[in-house]
Amino acid sequence: MRRALFPGSFDPFHNGHLEVVERASQLFDEVVVAAMRNPQKAGPLFSLEERMDLVRLAVEGMQNVTVVALASLVVNLAREVEATVIVRGLRAVSDFEIELQMAQMNRELSGIDTLFVPTSSEYSYLSSKLIREVAAYGGNVASLVPKPVDAALRERNRLP
Numbered sequence: 001m002r003r004a005l006f007p008g009s010f011d012p013f014h015n016g017h018l019e020v021v022e023r024a025s026q027l028f029d030e031v032v033v034a035a036m037r038n039p040q041k042a043g044p045l046f047s048l049e050e051r052m053d054l055v056r057l058a059v060e061g062m063q064n065v066t067v068v069a070l071a072s073l074v075v076n077l078a079r080e081v082e083a084t085v086i087v088r089g090l091r092a093v094s095d096f097e098i099e100l101q102m103a104q105m106n107r108e109l110s111g112i113d114t115l116f117v118p119t120s121s122e123y124s125y126l127s128s129k130l131i132r133e134v135a136a137y138g139g140n141v142a143s144l145v146p147k148p149v150d151a152a153l154r155e156r157n158r159l160p
């Protein structure tokens, strides 16, 4: 049984994240998506419970994907859920430096390797921060996020 862990803030979960989950779900028997309790990014727009619910709705059709909370080190959670690989998405070279550093640290700490999934060019410019900003000013992000996320953003920003 090959199980992968995909950790992130997912504030909110967008189509770039979804693509990584879809591809990982084809590569592994099981994928555990872990939403960070305290994203380093100050003041999340959505609470942990809201973020987890939105990820769950987005991955509903994928039988081998589960969603959990991440409250400790990624490698501790990986051991707990018996994941042998950490999956991370790569958008551009700019992601690579920090991701490489984290992957090396995680391997040093636990021996667990990181698999990088390069995003398709269609989603390579997407980030949760950009989506939050565009949605806050009434921009239409419906084509960039799963439907439940679009609805939640509209509600949060009091848009029709």
Ligand code: ADP
Binding pocket: 007, 008, 009, 010, 011, 015, 016, 017, 020, 087, 088, 089, 090, 091, 095, 118, 119, 120, 123, 124, 125, 126, 127, 128, 129
């Ligand atoms: P964001 O940078 O969008 O806030 P997270 O901190 O939630 O994302 O990141 C979780 C994981 O998703 C990371 O591995 C990140 O590289 C990946 N990721 C974020 N945006 C994209 C994208 N557009 N395409 C592929 N992977 C992405």
